[in-house]
Structures are given as structure tokens and as C-alpha cells.
Amino acid sequence: MEWFLANSGQVFSLAGQHLVLAVLPMIFGLLISIPLAQLARQNRTLRTVVLTASSLLYTIPSLALFIILPTVLGTRILDPVNVVVALTIYAVALLVRAALDAFDSVDDDLQQAAVAMGFKPLARFLQIDLPLSLPVLFAGLRVVSVSNISLVSVAALLGIGNLGMLFTSGLQRDFVTEVLVGIVAILVLALLMDAVLVLLERLLTPWTRAGAGKSGEPASGRRLSESAAGAAA
Amino acid sequence: MSNVFTDTFAWLADPKHWAGSTGIPVRLAEHLQYTGLVMLIATAIAVPVGLYVGHTGRGRVAVVALAGALRALPTLGLLTLFVLLAGIGLMPPVWALVILTVPPLLAGTYAGISSVDRDVVDAARAMGMTELQVLFRAEFPNALPVMFGGFRTGVLQVIATVSVVAYINLGGLGRYLFDGLVLSDFPQMLGGSLLIAVLAIAVDLVLVLFQRLFLSRGAARKPDRSHQAAAHLTDPATAEAVVQGGTS
Numbered sequence: 001m002e003w004f005l006a007n008s009g010q011v012f013s014l015a016g017q018h019l020v021l022a023v024l025p026m027i028f029g030l031l032i033s034i035p036l037a038q039l040a041r042q043n044r045t046l047r048t049v050v051l052t053a054s055s056l057l058y059t060i061p062s063l064a065l066f067i068i069l070p071t072v073l074g075t076r077i078l079d080p081v082n083v084v085v086a087l088t089i090y091a092v093a094l095l096v097r098a099a100l101d102a103f104d105s106v107d108d109d110l111q112q113a114a115v116a117m118g119f120k121p122l123a124r125f126l127q128i129d130l131p132l133s134l135p136v137l138f139a140g141l142r143v144v145s146v147s148n149i150s151l152v153s154v155a156a157l158l159g160i161g162n163l164g165m166l167f168t169s170g171l172q173r174d175f176v177t178e179v180l181v182g183i184v185a186i187l188v189l190a191l192l193m194d195a196v197l198v199l200l201e202r203l204l205t206p207w208t209r210a211g212a213g214k215s216g217e218p219a220s221g222r223r224l225s226e227s228a229a230g231a232a233a
Numbered sequence: 234m235s236n237v238f239t240d241t242f243a244w245l246a247d248p249k250h251w252a253g254s255t256g257i258p259v260r261l262a263e264h265l266q267y268t269g270l271v272m273l274i275a276t277a278i279a280v281p282v283g284l285y286v287g288h289t290g291r292g293r294v295a296v297v298a299l300a301g302a303l304r305a306l307p308t309l310g311l312l313t314l315f316v317l318l319a320g321i322g323l324m325p326p327v328w329a330l331v332i333l334t335v336p337p338l339l340a341g342t343y344a345g346i347s348s349v350d351r352d353v354v355d356a357a358r359a360m361g362m363t364e365l366q367v368l369f370r371a372e373f374p375n376a377l378p379v380m381f382g383g384f385r386t387g388v389l390q391v392i393a394t395v396s397v398v399a400y401i402n403l404g405g406l407g408r409y410l411f412d413g414l415v416l417s418d419f420p421q422m423l424g425g426s427l428l429i430a431v432l433a434i435a436v437d438l439v440l441v442l443f444q445r446l447f448l449s450r451g452a453a454r455k456p457d458r459s460h461q462a463a464a465h466l467t468d469p470a471t472a473e474a475v476v477q478g479g480t481s
Contacts (some may be wrong), residue, residue: 059389061396062393067410071423150304150305150308153309158414187305190305
């Protein structure tokens with residue numbers, strides 16, 4: 001505790017860097033995976049290709065990806081961009097699946113009613129499909145958030161600044177307190193991010209609390225939210 | 234950039250790097266040994282607990298909460314903590330890895346058992362099976378595809394995390410990454426990274442193949458729409474996304 005108070009400035013600045021490295025990939029991942037999922041819905045082949053590619057990329061260990069990416073991107077190995085790109089790849093791999101499930105979960109009747117009412121494709125997507133997919137999408141986002149916050153710390157091994165630095169320097173100096181502070185800080189960060197996402201979801205989907213609640217939610221969505229809810233606990 | 238690629242392939246092709254106690258075959262074997270050891274211990278813990286919770290429904294909330302909380306734990310933090318507290322050696326990092334691997338296995342086992350059609354379970358019970366027979370003759374075979382999905386996730390996570398273990402003076406393919414980092418030997422780092430990526434993908438393919446060949450095909454077939462939830466989970470890739478949220 002004393003150590004934390006004496007070094008709180010440093011811990012907070014590392015936490016800030018950590019947060020940026022974890023949140024940027026979530027935003028980029030969302031921006032990429034939603035159009036990608038829409039594209040994948042066009043036909044079965046495309047769907048298989050997208051899902052296979054994403055699970056293949058997801059298989060590559062992060063530490064290896066952090067090192068392979070600089071060669072592909074032409075960045076330096078210490079460049080935080082590598083971390084953002086790597087985590088964006090993982091985020092897309094998870095979110096594309098969640099987005100596909102989410103869009104599939106939207107009731108066909110609703111979509112047809114929208115078409116009958118004269119909605120253009122884009123308007124239908126923005127006003128019908130997307131809002132109704134939000135619960136499942138948010139479940140996916142919460143999983144990505146927890147895993148990102150934990151994964152960012154691995155980048156500290158290569159010398160990229162974040163809370164993981166507390167682990168590497170704690171190990172070098174044989175100083176357990178620093179490692180403990182790091183673990184607690186990361187857990188707190190994960191918890192805070194999860195709370196923010198839950199709050200955001202509540203704000204964006206007011207109708208889910210109006211009715212019977214869960215009845216409209218698809219089974220796969222419930223599974224995802226259950227596992228995400230577990231991640232929050 | 235082409236320079237780095239040619240250097241890396243030169244590093245990979247150099248027969249010097251394929252022999253001796255720091256050669257690629259030895260590092261690969263170490264990597265697989267650690268992975269095997271961790272999976273053995275983690276499976277021995279997670280599967281019985283998952284079967285019990287899935288079958289009885291007791292402790293469901295606790296298991297889901299625990300699995301989630303453990304998932305948020307940073308791998309690297311846990312590894313360094315265990316090494317600082319218990320010292321250098323094989324077992325401290327192995328126990329840290331076990332703690333990280335139990336959640337996906339537990340979640341997969343639990344999800345598998347509880348996704349089995351209730352009608353099947355009731356029918357088994359009505360036929361006069363004892364509880365143990367219900368568990369091992371009805372629930373377990375039907376749950377296998379989902380359970381195996383959790384196992385796959387666990388194996389991949391361990392293979393990924395074992396690369397980090399090299400940071401605390403153990404072997405495995407991760408050594409090339411950290412030795413290369415110290416020496417600013419980028420081809421060695423990149424070579425090691427490629428080997429790890431190829432290993433992960435190859436192991437995953439082997440597991441998929443195993444699943445296709447040996448696991449009940451009837452259980453993997455999608456029934457009608459009312460069973461979508463269960464059918465969804467039998468797709469291991471979906472189960473993977475559901476069961477956990479990250480490699481390391």
C-alpha cells in the first residue's frame with residue numbers, strides 16, 4: 001500500500017496507457033466487424049471464409065503476433081501501433097461471430113415489416129437490425145474488453161508501456177508488492193470497463209427493460225451474455 | 234523489409250538451429266511437454282467439477298462467476314507472482330498456467346452437460362438408469378463435442394501462454410523471442426514467432442481432425458431450430474468464442 005501511494009502517479013499513467021491500448025482495438029474492431037458481418041451474410045461461401053479466417057487469426061498467440069506485425073506493417077518493434085493492430089485482429093475475430101449471431105437473431109418478420117413500410121436497406125439496417133442486435137453485440141464486446149485488458153500486459157515483455165511493466169520490473173527487482181499492485185490494477189480496470197459497457201448498453205437499449213426482459217433475447221445471445229456476465233463477476 | 238524475411242528464413246533454415254539442446258526440435262518438445270503437463274493437471278481438476286456442476290446444477294452461479302473472475306486475471310501477472318513467491322523451477326509457472334486453463338475447461342464441461350436435451354436425460358432416468366449411468370451413458374456422450382470445444386480453447390491458450398513462460402527462464406519456443414530480444418536479433422525473434430504461430434495452428438488442426446474422426450457425429454448434427462442454442466454450442470469455434478474470450 002505504501003509503495004502504491006508513493007508511486008500512484010506512475011501507476012495511474014501506466015493505467016492510462018493500458019486503457020488506450022485496450023480500448024482503441026475495441027472501437028476499431030467494432031467498426032470493422034459490423035460491415036464484415038453484413039458482407040458475410042450475403043452468401044454461404046463468404047460466411048465460411050470470414051469465419052474460418054477469423055478463427056485462424058484468433059489462433060495465433062499474441063506474443064508472436066506482436067513480433068510478426070512490425071515486419072508486415074513496417075513499424076518498429078516498440079511501436080504501440082503493433083499492439084493496437086494485434087488486438088484489433090482478435091477483437092474482429094470475436095466480434096464478427098457475435099455480429100453474425102446478432103444479425104441472425106433479428107426476427108425475420110420485423111425485417112419484412114420494415115421493407116413493407118418502405119425502409120431503404122441502409123435505413124433498415126441502422127434503425128431496425130442494428131439496434132435489435134445490440135444486446136448480443138454488447139455481450140461480445142464485454143468478452144473482448146476483458147481479454148484485451150489482460151492481453152495488453154503481455155506487450156510489456158517487449159517494452160511497450162502499460163500496467164504489465166509492473167510485472168516485468170517487479171520480477172527483475174524481486175518485489176512482490178509491485179506485481180500485486182499490477183494484478184489488482186488490471187482487475188479494477190477490467191471491472192470498470194465492464195461496468196461502463198453495461199451502463200452504455202442500458203442507455204442504448206431502453207426497451208429491453210420495459211417488457212418481460214429476456215423473452216426477446218435469442219438463446220445464443222443469452223449464452224454469450226451469461227459468459228460475459230461471468231467475466232464481470 | 235525483404236531483408237528481414239530472407240534473414241529469418243536463413244535463420245530457420247540454418248542446420249545449426251535444428252541441433253543441440255537449444256535447437257528447434259528440443260524447444261518444440263519442451264513447449265509440448267509443458268502444454269501436456271498443464272492440460273493433464275487442469276483436465277483432472279476441471280472435468281470432474283464440471284461434470285458434477287453440470288449434472289446436479291449445484292454451484293452453477295459460483296462456477297460461472299469464478300470462471301469469469303479468473304479470466305480477467307492477467308496471465309503475465311500471475312506467472313510473475315508465482316515465480317516470485319515460489320521460486321524459479323518447473324512447477325510455479327505450471328501451477329499459474331493451470332489456474333488460467335481451468336476456467337475454459339470448466340465452462341466447456343459445464344456448458345456441454347447442461348446443453349444436453351432434457352428429454353434425453355429424463356428418458357434415461359425413466360429407463361431406470363442410476364444417476365451415474367445417466368451422467369456417463371446419456372449426458373457425457375452428448376456433451377462431448379462441446380466439452381471438446383472447451384478443451385481446444387484450453388490447449389491453444391496454454392500453447393500461447395507457454396511462450397511467455399520463457400521470460401522466466403524456462404525453455405520452450407518462447408526462448409527464441411526473448412533471447413532474440415536481448416541480442417536485438419530480429420530474425421531469431423521473428424523465426425521463433427512464426428514457429429509458435431505454426432505450432433498453434435497445426436495443433437488446432439489436429440484437434441479439429443480428431444473431433445471429426447472420433448467424436449459422435451450424431452451429437453454434432455444440427456437438429457431442428459428449437460435446439461439452436463445447443464447446436465450453436467456444438468460448433469467448437471462458437472463454443473470457443475462463448476466459452477472464453479482471449480488467447481495470451
